[in-house]
Amino acid sequence: MKRQKRDRLERAQSQGYKAGLNGRSMDDCPFQQMDAKSNWLGGWRDAREDRQSGLIK
Incomplete structure (x- = not known):
């Protein structure tokens, strides 16, 4: 079963978040x-x- 690649824009969002x-x-x-x-x-x-809101430390 092939895995579908994530959308490149979604990947950019994820990398920016990290x-x-x-x-x-x-x-x-x-x-x-x-x-x-x-x-x-x-x-x-x-x-x-x-x-800043304290959700993540």
Whole structure:
């Protein structure tokens, strides 16, 4: 049974979230395409908000 690959934009969001949790800078975004970059930054912002609100330590 073949596994379906995740959408690249979903993957960018996930990577951005992980980067935000690890305290990386927003300037560390590895994506150049605007759609993937905006998803990465969205994930990064979500993680930063979660850390500040105390959901994740």
